[in-house]
Amino acid sequence: MTIERTPRIEFWYEFASSYSYLSVMRVEALAAAAGVEVAWRPFLLGPVFMSLGWNDSPFNIYPPKGRYMWRDLERLCSRYGLILTRPSTFPRNGLLAARIACRNHAEPWIGAFSRAVMCANFAEDRDIGDRAVIAELLLGLGLPAEDLLADAGSDAGKAALRSQTERATELGIFGAPSFIVDGELFWGNDRLEDALAWAHDAA
């Protein structure tokens, strides 16, 4: 007799990250179709990059990588049917959105909220670091914006994201999106399908 486990992936993402945009928009539908559970793991890339010696996005530090990324993102958005409006500020500050997502990662609206923030950043060029923008997105989802914002800004809200970001570094994560399946790390939006297949085979 074998013990059946529900296939599951940990999905590590950052709201400021361009390739995370692609995976946030795709993961819920693909995982559902594959019968895989998603554990949403918002975190901050900033401290991870600092530990690698980068004080900015590598796409800004290394201009050829940045030029490539924006063109690549255009091609991929076109393939996936996603809107892309290059953010007038990059990277934007994903701190507030990540604190909310971190505190509510198991709520049924985590996918919808994450997609709304990503669309605001990468499809509508809105400042997701602005509390009023996040409040509007929450209200649009029928959620108690003020309560959620207050909780995100509480000591517990701050500590939750800090500890999750430390955990990312401990797990060997060095970029976003990343997927962890059964101890295996997969990095990059292009590996979402691989991670789902691995979860399926491992279960």
Added chain:
Amino acid sequence: MTIERTPRIEFWYEFASSYSYLSVMRVEALAAAAGVEVAWRPFLLGPVFMSLGWNDSPFNIYPPKGRYMWRDLERLCSRYGLILTRPSTFPRNGLLAARIACRNHAEPWIGAFSRAVMCANFAEDRDIGDRAVIAELLLGLGLPAEDLLADAGSDAGKAALRSQTERATELGIFGAPSFIVDGELFWGNDRLEDALAWAHDAA
């Protein structure tokens, strides 16, 4: 009336590069199946990395990226049915092999030679920077090893690779493997299939 062009990709690779190993082993068969011509473009990553401020492979400079790459490479080699023996020195010196490949990029044996060098490095852990190793590989392909080695070491042989590597930087290439199709840059072994599809659609 439309003018039909033969679909074509430029395949930029470096013999020391781990992900280039995967593409060198795969490109000829996949391109033939897709009806796409391959223009082989060996170059050196060292000068490209230097221009980005790196004096070593980023996989050595950033240990989490390096640990990830070796595990990822294992998984991919397993998927593609390729042997992987982690080279005892990484990155190896691909200069001599690249000079030979650069001077003979349009010869019918360019694919076989490139695969032989890659297998020596990544499947057999041999020192591809060693002239005797390269001579043996050339002889194994029935090629005039001494003539080819002498030509690679000539002023013209040195200049050809230097100019090709400068061209890589001009084209915005920042890593290997890279593919250029109709002015579009694709980076990484995972994009080989995308590049072939783009070549097909563009032609």
